[in-house]
Amino acid sequence: MLGVRPLRPGDPVSVGSYQVTGFLGEGGQGSVYLGTSPGGERVAIKLLHARFAEDEQAVRRFRREAEAARRVAEFCTARVLEVGAVNDQPYIVGEYVDGPSLQRQVSGDGPLRGQALIRLAIATATALAAIHRAGVMHRDFKPSNVLLASDGPRVIDFGIARALDVSQSLTTSVVGTPAYMAPEQFHGEPSPASDVFAWAGTMVYAATGHSAFGFGALPVVMHRILSMDPDLSGVPEPLAALLWTALGKDPRRRPTAEQVLGELIRTSAPPPPPPPPATAYPQASPPAAAPPGAAPPAGPHGNSGPHGGSGPQAPAGLDRRSGPQAPGGLRWDSGPQVPGPYQRPTDPGGVTPVTAPGVRRRGVLVSVGAVATALVVGLAAWIFVRGLPGTGSNGGPATPAATGPTGFDAAVAAVANPSAKTGGTLHLASAYSLDSTDPGDTYYADAMNAIRLYGRSLTMFKPVPGQAGTQIVPDLAESLGQASDGGKTWTYRLRDGVKFQDGTRITAADVKYAVLRSTDKGTLINGPTYFDTMLDLPAGYQGPYKSPDANTDSAIQTPDDRTIVFHLKQPYGAFDNLAQLPETVPVPAAKDTAAKYRYAVISSGPYKFESATDNKIVLVRNPNWDPATDPNRKALPDRYELQFELSAADASAKLLNGEAEAGSPIPTLDSTKIYDNPSYKSRADAPVGSRIRYLAINPQVPPFDQLDCRRAVIRALDLSTINRAFVGGLNQGGQIPTSLVPPLIPGTHAPLPGLTASGDTTAAKESLAACGKPTGFSTTYIYRDTFGESAAAQAVQASLAKIGIKVQLRGYPIADFHAKYGGNPEYLKKAGVGLIARAWAPDWPDVETFVSPLADSREILEKGNSINVNVRLPALDALIDTAKRELDATTRARRWSEVEQKIADEAVLVPLSWERSLLVRGLKATNVHVSPVYGGYDLATMGVS
Incomplete structure (x- = not known):
């Protein structure tokens, strides 16, 4: 037997009911012995160092975590047979694997090549996926913990590092092997993504014989891992591309173990015949005869809207804001990126500053690498799809009968499965976080999409598919704004008969108050700053909470209950675009609860709050909404349940198995499974939006x-x-x-x-x-x-x-x-x-x-x-000013074409x-179309069968 030495004085002769027959080795956690069970089976016995027995809590934690390790599926892992303690010293008994470690094999015979390397990668990724599915983290995945048995690789020691974490107060040693540790582990924040990082480092070693970040003293290795790119020289493609992703610094952008496994299987399969150029992408490019920049014949495929292109997204709930504003009124929001002007940043951890001196914009400044975010969230569907209830033999649910356009991209330029049926509950399952449900405190596209269900702004984008959906139409106002004073003054008149949910009449004063409260960026921190900077507000004005006695008629006047007049500092020809922002959704001052208003918004739309938390909204019908005053909304469902901050895998699963009708975009790596499955693809749409790299x-x-x-x-x-x-x-x-x-x-x-x-x-x-x-x-x-x-x-x-x-x-x-x-x-x-x-x-x-x-x-x-950091052209600035001031829409469009040409x-x-982005319609979704403004399916027009 390989590497077994005889017992020496001081070695135990038995551990529990197991006889010890030889010594296998020693590491930072304890000593490993060869033994036999009472039934004669060979076993490996790891006896933990005595120091781990000094803390009662540590022992209890060890037992609990090691017992969890016994739940791990046995394929590709060494089975855990027993967990116990001898004289309070913990031990774990596992299946004995007769074979060298990957560490010994590579150091002795050199790196693995060809199919041997791919088989190792698939087997170890399978083991890691099984470990994670059991709710266990390995935390010390490395070449010496991969044993090469005659019948295939086995991963050992999973769960032990986590079991011992609580004992770190007793020792300054690091649990884990530095050369294979993820950046976050040095900060004490391990996660399953840390195991994926270590797996990738182990595969680099298997392929090359060197570590991705070298070996050496802990400070040196730590510095390389935290700040340098991995060395993948010698790793063959396509494995190198996958390992590069798995070795990313940000754990949120790494693939899961299941995603890794799916990608390995996909890339190791025989390549299909190359598709013809016209079908290389899910959405065909415009014909050669079309003028450059023209939309495809099927219509412009918008996705992200004002609100930018949603694109593949990061895992749920990652939304951190840096707080203080930067000079010039700029603020950086870091977090998962999403569509939006509202652009939800698509690059988790990306810094999305809001621009323009004094004007807060959230365009998705997410770096040219944002789609990599997709790579790290994806491919979970490959595995979980096969376990979904109600799926057919090809792994996908049967497509429901439809009464209108169906199939791939059916909802991009048209309405898929049209229906006027009312009733039912529409479910949304989103991996995105929700910045706020307060109309005056949000800048995310998905939040703004939902707000139109319970809030009405002065104007809105027409809720129809394709480029027609980028047209501004009246909403709470009875017509678009009337400009005067060369574009510095804009007047709107409210529709007659509009009411709040309690039956009280909505007045111009309610709209004025809503706009003014949104300017208090100390209380309502999330919204854009267009009104703050463009309105002719009195000097030092900080909103109605802090400046309650200020006279703001210089900025907004309400000559009567139905008329509201905006006064700007400078002419602006497209003010109707600002009037559609949710800041103009009316708020009754007497019921405003400032930052807490998000949990009890007073409805002006067809639905009202039944309940609201930071990540879920439940809406029911508003009995005082009059459809005669609202030509834009369908109000088909009786109820909406909008759930945010789900895991990306859970959100996708709910869409695929029929538990939800709409949701966040499918992660890019999962897209392969959607395109390869006719049942899923028939319910999918891949619109091109307004986000660019x-x-x-x-x-x-x-x-x-x-x-x-x-x-x-x-x-x-x-x-x-x-x-x-x-x-x-x-x-x-x-x-x-x-x-x-x-x-x-x-x-x-x-x-x-x-x-x-x-x-x-x-x-x-x-x-x-x-x-x-x-x-x-x-x-x-x-x-x-x-x-x-x-x-x-x-x-x-x-x-x-x-x-x-x-x-x-x-x-x-x-x-x-x-x-x-x-x-x-x-x-x-x-x-x-x-x-x-x-x-x-x-x-x-x-x-x-x-x-x-x-x-x-x-x-x-x-x-x-x-x-902008590089464009400094005074002549271009002059063209921009001319275009901004122009009131005539046709002439304004021509002016902006001149600006484009100059650039x-x-x-x-x-x-x-x-x-x-890649969207999937739920099995019961009706009347579905992609919103070219908000990037997802338009919630205001959807129904449920």
Whole structure:
């Protein structure tokens, strides 16, 4: 038997009912002996160090956790046979595996290759998935804890590290092996994602013989793990791409063990025949004959709306806000990214500053790596789908009979399964967090989608599919606003007969109060700041809570109960877009409870609160809503149950098995299972929204001060490869762009000269020659330290290398990126940074709100810029001002087209991807269409069968 030495004096001769026959080894946790059971079976006995017996609580914790380890399925793990204690010294008895450890095998015979490596990866991922399913974490996954038996690998010692955690007060030793520990473990915050990190490090060792972060003293290894990229040299593809994702710094962006297993099986299967180019993506690109930037014939496929493109999302409930506002009224919100102007940031942990001097925008500045977020949440469906109730032989539930358009993308440009049936309960299952249910305190698209069920703003986006859904129509007001004073004054008149849920009449004073209360950003911290900065409010005004006696007629007047007049500091031709914000949802002052109002909002819409918590809303019909006053809402269900902060796997499962009718987008890695399953795919939609990933070229750094050098970059980019890099090579990524502004947004969008799907090296070299750099030059590219941004940066680097442009890549921590690096003009110039990774989604689908923050040089601050940091063109600023002041809609659209053309001609902003999200309609959902504004299915028009 391998590695067994005879017993020595001091070794035990028995442990409980087990005879000890030899010594196998010793580690940080205890000594391991070979033994035999009373029935003669060979066993491995781990006798924990005596120090772990000194704490009664530690022993109880050990027993509980080790007993939990016995629940782990036996395939690919060494069975736990017994847990006990001898003289208060804990022990654990497990199946004896006669074979070398992976550590010994690789150190003696070298790394594993080919199918042996893939088999090891699949077997150990299977073991880890089983361990996690039993509610156990391994916490010390490493090569020495993988034993190579003749019938396959076995994972050992799972659960023991957790069992011993409570004893850390008794020792300064670290539970775990530093070279394989995840960053969060050094901060005392382990999770199942930490095991995935350790598994990936173990696979790197198996493939190469070296650690992903090297070996050495603890401080050295810790520094590398916390701040450096893993070394994957020698790891074959496609395994390397998966390991890179699993070794991400942020545990929220790592795949689960089940997702890892699904991806391994998918990538190790024989490759299918390559699809024809027209079907390489779930949504077909526009025909070649269509003008650049035009929407596909089926109609614009909007998804994220004002509110940006939802895209794949992070696990539930991750929503941290940094609190204090930054200079210039900016505030950074870090957390999972979602659609929205309301854009929910799609990159968990991403920093999403809100921009414009004094104007709070939440465009999704989530970095070019946000889709990597998808990689870390995905593929859970691969496993759990097979256990769903009511599924057919192919693993998916049968598609219900429908009375209207059905099938993939049926709800993008049309209404799927149309029905006028009323009644029933509509369930929403979302992995997103909910910033607030208070109309004056929210900036997330999914919250705003829900608010329209119980709140009516002055105007709203028309609740219809496709580009028509980006049209503003009257809601609480009887018509759109009437402009006067050159666009500085806007007047609205309320519909007659509108009431609150208690039957009292809604007045203009209620709308005025609602807008004014939203300006108190100390109490209502989440909403945008358009009204705060654009209204002609008295100096020092802080809202009705802190400035109750202030005269605010300079900003808002209510000459009678049905008329409200807004006075702006500067002319603004698109004020109807602001009037649709939920801040104009009326609030009766007498019933306002400030920050607690979110739990008892007084309804002006077709539904009212039955109950509300931080993550769930239950709505029932409002008996005082009069459909005669509301031409926009269907009000089909009798009840809505909206659940947020579910795990991504639970949210997806509820959609797939019929427990929910709507929910958050499906994570990108799970998308493969949706596309591969006809039953699921027939209920899915993959809209392209208004969120983009782009590259900012910095003209302040030579040689990018020359137009032709900037054009050389554009012409060289291989967008197909870059686009797939965002999602780890999956085909179900975004759409290759032709213009900066995506087709969902109304208008004629200027194509970017020289931008092609695969790059044009010949044309790019011509541009290099024209700018006096025929052999190329060197520059620096910076990005946020995420998997997606890193992968895309490498793809950009490879594209430019083909024409002689040498790109030095620098990734920086998410938290510091905008403040210190990517948003700091002084740093960019001093460090010679020519290329900056960016992402963006507008606050609503309109050219002005999309383009202005990206290109107005007056929005550039000394530091902390989250959006524009490189575009400084006075002539462009003048065009923007002209377009903003224009009152005529047709002329205004033409002015914004001129702005777009100027940006395209200057070659300073380069679109890399138009993002898409993957949505699934529930089995009982009726009257379903994608909202081009909010990114998900439009809750205001849905029904349930």
